[in-house]
Every structure is written in C-alpha cells, then in structure tokens.
Amino acid sequence: MRIFSDIDNDGSVDPAGVRELTRANLAGVGATIALASARGGVGKSMLAVNVAAALAMKGRKVAIVDADLNSPSITAMLGMKPRRRYPMIEGIGPAAAPHGLRVVSSDQLPGGEAPPISFAQDYDQADGNGAEPIAPAPARPAELSYRGALSRILSQSQFGAVDLLIIDLASGLDRLYALASMVALDGVLLLSHPSSHDAVDTRQAMKIGRAIGAPIAGIVENMAGFNCDGCRAVRPLWPEGDLNGVARESAVPILGRLAFEPRLADSTDRGVLFVREYASTPTAKVLADIASHVDAIVAARTRAVDTPAT
Template sequence: MSECSGCASAAPDGSCSSESGCDKADEKLQKTLGRIRHKIVVMSGKGGVGKSTVAANIAVALSLAGKKVGLLDVDVHGPSIPRLLSLKGQKPHMGDHVMEPVPWSKNLSVMSLGFLLEDDKQAVIWRGPVKMGLIKQFVEDVMWGDLDFLIVDCPPGTGDEPLSTLQTLGPTAIAVIVTTPQGVAVDDVRRSVSFVGELGNRVLGIVENMSGFACPDCGAVHNIFNTGGGEELAREAGVRFLGRIPLDPEVSISGDEGFPFMKVHRDTATGKAMQQVIEPLLAFPD
C-alpha cells in the first residue's frame, strides 16, 4: 500500500489502493504548483515568536508592491491569519472539488482552516495523516491561479504540518525562519534550520523578531532585552540574516484589530525594519 494522504482514494491511515487516483492527484498538484513562481514557508522551532504576524505582513507588503500573492495558513490547531487580516467569519466559495480562496485585496488571496470551522472555539483533534491530507488539499484544490508568491504560515516546531508543507511544495520551496533574540528561542529555532536542510530545501534567511523595543513616544528603538541571537544563529548556520524587527505595541494592536501593520504603519521604524526583511523577496526574478 502506498502513502497517499492527499488522494481522494486514501484511507484514514493515509494508504491508497488506487494507483490511477494517486496519479491524477499528483498531476493536479503539479499543475497547481506550476502556476506559482515562488513558494515561501514561514516557520519557527519556537512558539510565541510572532511568526504568523511576520508571515501576514510579508504577504501584505508583497501584495502592496504589486505582486500576486497567496497566503496559506496551515496552523491546524491555532489558525490566526483570519484575525490578523480582519477576515474572521469569511467563508471560501466551495465548488466541485475546488475552493476559492478568500480575497483580502485584488492582489492577495487567503486560505485557512479557520474559514471552515463552524465555531472558532472548536478544538481540532486530528492525527497526522488527516492534517497531511488537508495541507495537500489546500494547495491543489484551492483556485490560487497564477501567483508570484505563495506564503505559507506554519505552526511552530518540526512536526506534521511543516513536514507535510515542504514535502507537498517540493524542493523549490524556500524557508524564512523567525526567532526572538533569547537563547531559549534560538536553541529551538536552530532545529528548524537543520530540519529544512535535511529535507533538501533552502533557508532564505532568519528574521530576529521582537529585537529591541520601539518607543511609541520618541520613535527610537531601545535594546532593553537581549539582541543578536538571530544574527548569531544565521552566521553559525551560514544563512542570510534578513534583519531585526523591534517589539512595537502597534504591531500587537494592529494584529488584534485586523489591520496589517505594513498597510498602516509602513513609514515607522518598525515598518522600515519589516521592509528590509521583504527586500530580498522583491528582488526575486519575475
């Protein structure tokens, strides 16, 4: 029995008895991936580092720069992208074996399990093969169309979701890894760097989030906590350091209210720091 968790013929254990079903599913997946120029997986080995906020703002900034962008939230147990983009309560249009992503703007489309839950208080209690099947469906059965970028927001760690995401997207998918400066976070994030390498994918670089404090009164960034952990990890791993994003109260407020920071505060010190993270992506070939 072959592993085929995303196939329509798959059993609950992920096995499949239909080779033709597997072949058709694989063909459909490859056709979808062929219309996506760049696949960026935002991940972290540590929870609470602001990874979803970084992913959402990368997607928004790229869309505001005129790029066609899809944002896929594969955090099955804690989907936060709908709140961050003020899309809670939205539902994708469901067709015959296809779904239309929820539009945020003409350049940005979004898909999340959060759109499919009847109750946002509902706990999702799924085993690995079911999550793997969902992630594959969210890639091949969603009508993404032609995209310059697909940004994928993964849950923390190196478990089923990031593994399934990178395996589904293939070796051309590139990781952006988010950490905070503290050693306890860097230790966990280090495992994400090796995880990506073991799967044969490339790390674009590391983002050091919540690095320093952006004073809302004077606008200056003060290093009241440790800084440099992400930069040191990038140097150790031989990957690019994408930049520091300070801890800014407005980032939290924007996320809670559903107004992406990079849409409303691009000209602040924090906005410029986020823009620095995004510049390498804007330099990708069309």
C-alpha cells in the same frame, strides 16, 4: 468537534501521489515561501500578512495559506469576516482579502465557526461525561493526519496565477518537514526571538532544514528589544542568544531585526495592516526590507522559469 474529513471527505489521499498532485495544482504559482519557527508566538503570522501586503501594494499577486489549521490567525490579522458561502464544488476557493490577497484558512472552510478540527477521531470519542478520551482507537487512515490535511489544501486550493504563495506554518519543525515533503519550496524564512533558547532551536532548525533540503533563505529576529517611551535606548527583552553565530556558521543571512512595537501588536489584533497604517515607522521599514528579500526570490524564480536550462 469537527474532523478533517467533515470538511473534505472524498477519502482519496494517495501519499505517493501527493507531491505530484500538489505540483500540478501549484503550476500557476511563481514562488512558494514558507514561514517557520521552532517555537510558537515568534511573529510568523504577523510577518506573513505584512510581507504579503507590502508586496501586493507593489503590484504582486499574493496568496497565503494559513497552515496553522487549529489556531488560524491570518484572516483575523487581515480583518476578514467568516464566509457565508463556500465554493468547494471544484476544489477549495481562496477567500478574497484586502489588496487582492487570496487566503486559504481553516476558519474559511465549511463549519469554520465551529470548534477546532481534529485530525484523529479517537480524540473525539469522549466518555459518558464528555470529558476524557476513551481508549485509543486503531490507527487512523492517512487522510486524518496533519500532513494529509495540508496536502488536501495544497493540492486542491485554486490559487490561480499568483506571483507568490506564502505558507504560514504552525510552530514546530515537524511542520516544516511535512511541508517540504510535498512542496518544492523556493525559500524558508525562519523566525526567532533573540533569546538564548531560541538561538539553540534556530541552530537545530538550520540542521533540519539542510537535512530535508528546505532552502533556508534567511532568519528574521523578532522582538529584538523594546524601544520604550522616554528610555532613549532599545532595552533587551531576553538574555541575548548567539543568533549572529547561528547565521554565520550556517552562512544564512539575518534578513531583518524587528523591535517589539506595541502598535504592531495592536494592529494585528485589530485586523489592520501595519505596513500600510504605519508606513513611515522604522518597524514598517524593516518589514518592507524583508518583503524586498522575498520579492527577490520571486523575481529569481520568474527568471528561472522564463529561461529554462538547456
């Protein structure tokens, strides 16, 4: 199994300087948006590629970081192939994707077709049969942590001048915490299913977001019912939770509600962009509306930079 230092082994992570290094590296980035969720499989990556593509089709320059380092899905959803050459000499070179998108993903880094990255060497040390981990090794240095790996990516990737950087997080609010500690985010989109358990977790996410100063721009409710052929009605997929109540009490808008759309699942599996292939569908319209909210954040950020406070 690879360890992160195999990918980038200069061993120079300085936790105190991470925020400053990242800030300097992202100087050419207009706005930075994160997609987060308490639970997995709620559609963050699907939304990341479709929002990115919708804005790129309108002329925005967009980069995406797939911050799900061990289960990256962005490149597959964009129909990209593993790279054969890796421009790692001066930092990490983003890969070119359709619509001029720039993508940094662990599966585009050296050895990207190899097994997953481990952030803790002790888990790589198997017993004689190669099955079970041996006794835990002493604490590992910071650069082998998820946070260390993410900080390397954000402080060394050469995004250049882009209007928007979308960071697609792995599920779990600890990931949002790690990210917010190193990057000044301009907005966080929280994804949720409409189920009662997800609503409880999203309420918790609001509290955590507020506590760590992450600007929650809105909630996206995904798989909000299934529009089955011939039913003439949208059928619920889960016993409904109180996501409206969560949005109301936290004064955060629900930016969009996406029904379960089999063609959306199919297009992400095939690496085809739904917002382009099915542009005239109601689902593409909701995705475009969500992209417009993100675009408004980019525009506001650009205005703020153009007219600095006196």
